[in-house]
Amino acid sequence: MSGGSFYQRDRQWHPRAYDPAYKTSVTRSPQKALIALDNTLSEMTGPVFGHDTLGPLDDDMILNFAKDGEPIGQRIIVHGRVLDEDARPVPGALIEVWQANAGGRYRHKKETYLAPLDPNFGGCGRTISGPDGSYRFRTIKPGPYPWPNGPNDWRPAHIHFSIFGQGFAQRLITQMYFEGDPLIWLCPIVATIPDKAAIERLIAPLDMANTVPMDARAYKFDIVLRGRRSTLFENRMEGN
């Protein structure tokens, strides 16, 4: 089914562009109002990536950078479903993830945190959602790390997610947090989201049913992309 335009974004639910407690947003936030643009084909279409894009270890961050052993840290499986706002599965969604290692150190030239790199951990992975919208990948639970915002700010443990749906208007980058982490409620980046219920949508619960005994724990993280209207009321009586 090809749909119509996407439901408008609830920008009171998403984070504010300008939030002085997250200091970098001060000079990187537009000051003028966004101009409303009814979806055209340019926003309703978007790139779709096939499974031939993926290598066999792309969804396995425990193995995809392993050199002379496996990375140090808590072995976890992250799984969930990509849905739209009508709770319909979104198949074929490309999900890219990146994260720090178990000690909170990113493999990046500009990273200066004194915690060491893990020689067997790269920190990037990707996968594509299946016909029922489900996805999973394997990794090491990332550590928290300090960052130069306030004098003593620490990011909660998190995994960054970049998701392509079926239209460019669905394009989304977000972060997954871990159930029970006390740093979540202290973090100025988390707090750019004004609504506690919205923040909770980004917190993955421990999922014992999907653990692998004596191997890896599991966390469940569902992702909701924008839903789309039926085409029925857009001068296309063929509907959906």
Add this chain to the structure above:
Amino acid sequence: MVQSLDRLKESPSQTAGPYVHIGCTPNFSGIEGVFPQDLGTSMLNDGAKGERIRIVGRVFDGVGTALKDAMVEVWQADANGLYPSPQETRGTADPNFTGFGRSAGDMATGEFVFETIKPGNVPFKDGRPQAPHVTLWIVARGINIGLHTRLYFGDEEAANAADPILSRIEHRSRVATLIAPKTMEGEIATYRHDIFLQGEKETIFFDV
């Protein structure tokens, strides 16, 4: 209580952060051997139809400093105005053109470059042609939700003047922030398009 609409809320956005390149362009950021090539590096092959062009620009913050940690993505139609997307119902797009590009920008200058083709016309909802344009999506540290904007072409004056989106922008002086001037750099038509996140020259961003 009235009945519930039973609809889910979209997952809220968060900033891509300073290390977006680890996940989205790992080879560029020095993590090699995981993915053979960074996604969106090449938008076309030799068989692609249409005029080869180059899009070049930088993203500036509110104090005029170029961002060196932004990621810019582009999405555009092929030379015939068709999108290489399963949602495209008007025909089959050029198989030698992906329509999608992604650039991390130069580490020293922040300059992003896309080697692409000039897109054809895509219809507006009512069937009128939109002027040729490229959709851009910008994320970075300090940007809490990705910014959508468009690039229109400086040498398409008549089409731009008739464009259904450009023509209804109230503050006419801002329209120019979406139009990239054409320069010839060697043999190739180059469109220079700087993006200003904030301030006097602020680029128009859309709520799509």
